[in-house]
Amino acid sequence: MISLKNVHKAFGSKEILRGVDLDVAKGESCVIIGGSGTGKSVMLKCILGLIKPDQGMISVAGEDITTTGDRDAFLARFGMLFQGAALFDSLPVWQNVAFRLLRGSLKRPKAEARDIAIEKLRRVGLGPDVADLFPAELSGGMQKRVGLARAIAADPEIIFFDEPTTGLDPIMAGVINELIREIVVEMGATALTITHDMTSVRAIADKVAMLHGGKIRWHGPVSEMDGADDPYLTQFITGSPDGPIETLR
Numbered sequence: 233m234i235s236l237k238n239v240h241k242a243f244g245s246k247e248i249l250r251g252v253d254l255d256v257a258k259g260e261s262c263v264i265i266g267g268s269g270t271g272k273s274v275m276l277k278c279i280l281g282l283i284k285p286d287q288g289m290i291s292v293a294g295e296d297i298t299t300t301g302d303r304d305a306f307l308a309r310f311g312m313l314f315q316g317a318a319l320f321d322s323l324p325v326w327q328n329v330a331f332r333l334l335r336g337s338l339k340r341p342k343a344e345a346r347d348i349a350i351e352k353l354r355r356v357g358l359g360p361d362v363a364d365l366f367p368a369e370l371s372g373g374m375q376k377r378v379g380l381a382r383a384i385a386a387d388p389e390i391i392f393f394d395e396p397t398t399g400l401d402p403i404m405a406g407v408i409n410e411l412i413r414e415i416v417v418e419m420g421a422t423a424l425t426i427t428h429d430m431t432s433v434r435a436i437a438d439k440v441a442m443l444h445g446g447k448i449r450w451h452g453p454v455s456e457m458d459g460a461d462d463p464y465l466t467q468f469i470t471g472s473p474d475g476p477i478e479t480l481r
C-alpha cells in the first residue's frame with residue numbers, strides 16, 4: 233500500500249533522509265519510532281507529497297506520488313493528523329472536522345457533514361457541545377482529538393498519524409490507541425503512525441520501523457521488538473541514556 237525506495241532528502245547541507253526503504257502492506261498498522269529530529273515527520277510529509285524528496289521512489293496504492301494525475305482524488309483517500317493538530321483558527325470545530333466533506337470531491341449537504349463531524353467527535357471522546365467552539369477555546373489535548381476526528385472524517389483507506397497521543401492524559405491516550413486499532417481492524421484501513429510513546433507502539437502496531445541515521449535501522453513485527461538484537465533499538469525502547477544513540481543534537 234505504501235512503498236518507499238531509497239528516499240533521500242536534505243535541507244541545505246543537512247542530510248535528513250539518506251536512503252529510506254519501507255513497505256507497508258494493505259490493512260497493516262505500521263509504527264515509526266526514532267529520536268527527535270531524525271526525520272520522521274519529514275518522511276511522512278514526503279509520502280503525502282508536501283515535501284519533494286531529492287532522490288528515490290514513493291508509491292501509495294500502486295501510484296507514484298510524484299506523477300499521479302488527479303491529486304485531489306488521490307488525497308481524498310488519505311486521512312492525516314499533523315503533529316501540531318494544524319486546525320483552522322477561523323473555523324468552528326465541526327467545520328474543521330468536516331473540512332473535506334464541505335468542499336471538493338467529497339462534498340455533502342451541510343447538515344449531513346455536521347452530523348458526521350459530531351459522530352467523529354464522539355469517537356475521540358468529545359461531546360456535541362464542542363462542535364461550535366473555536367480551536368482557541370480548546371485545551372491542547374482537545375485540539376489534538378479534533379485533528380484526529382478530522383483525519384478519520386471521510387473514512388479514509390490510508391491514515392497517517394503524527395504523534396496521535398502526545399499531550400493526552402494516559403486514559404485518553406488509551407482511548408485513542410483503541411480507536412486507531414479499531415480503524416485498522418474494522419475498516420481495514422492501512423495506518424502509518426509516528427510516536428514516541430512506547431505504550432502506544434505496543435497497543436497499535438503490527439509492524440515497527442525505527443528511523444535512525446537517515447535510514448530504517450530496524451523493521452519487524454512488534455512481537456519481535458523486545459528480543460531484537462539491535463543496541464540502537466534496545467536503547468530506544470528502554471529509554472536508557474546509555475547506549476550508542478548520540479544524545480547531543
Ligand SMILES: Nc1ncnc2c1ncn2[C@@H]1O[C@H](COP(=O)(O)OP(=O)(O)OP(=O)(O)O)[C@@H](O)[C@H]1O
Binds near residue numbers: 268273
Ligand atoms: N522545512 C524544513 N526546512 C528545513 N529543515 C527542516 C524542515 N523540516 C524539517 N527540517 C529539519 O529536519 C530534521 C528532521 O525534522 P522532523 O520534523 O522530521 O523530525 P522528527 O523526527 O519528526 O522529530 P520529532 O520527534 O521531534 O517530531 C530536523 O533537523 C529539522 O530541523
Ligand SMILES: [Mg+2]
Binds near residue numbers: 272273274315394
Ligand atoms: Mg515529528
